[in-house]
Amino acid sequence: MTRSPINPTAASLLGFLHAGEASGYELLGCAEAFIGDFWSLTRSQVYRELTALEQRGLVVAGDTGARSRRPYALTDAGREAFASWVAQPPDTEQIRYPLLLTLAFGAHLDTGRLLEHVERHRLTHEERLAGYLGLESRGGLDAYQRATLRFGIHYERAALAWMDELPAILTGTTEAADPR
Structure with a gap:
């Protein structure tokens, strides 16, 4: 069967x-x-x-x-x-990121208000990064758990770096660097 x-x-x-x-x-x-x-x-x-x-x-x-x-x-x-x-090979991820969805329609929102949303999200990402770094420093994880944790650390750092760029991008004060 x-x-x-x-x-x-x-x-x-x-x-x-x-x-x-x-x-x-x-x-x-x-x-x-x-x-x-x-x-x-x-x-x-x-x-x-x-x-x-x-x-x-x-x-x-x-x-x-x-x-x-x-x-x-x-x-x-x-x-x-x-x-x-x-x-089995896992499916490709699909990002469901509420802040990114709001940002996609940001033309319908005051830029200052949008940046307030970003700052609230920044706190969450900073807390997650600190938590992940704390887990990493305690050790005791197997290689698979460490690999998963390292993804989280890289992800949070990337999200925070992106958030650093947003004020300039949204206010047009400088051209954002093309990461390619």
């Missing part, structure tokens, strides 16, 4: 379950901490996927415990489904 492939959200849950059984609440916490800056999961997605994974025999649910938390454990079929998913 050929099984349909799992989606990336389901795969991430299976990936986290390799570390041991966990409740939906715990899995959501893992996702927020480990992949939340580049892959979002909502509570409803987590529980919907866990139900579907259980129906497919990829996880098994334990008895409901304290605070109505139900632990899930990875099955051999779940390990196989995850191994199949992780071996």
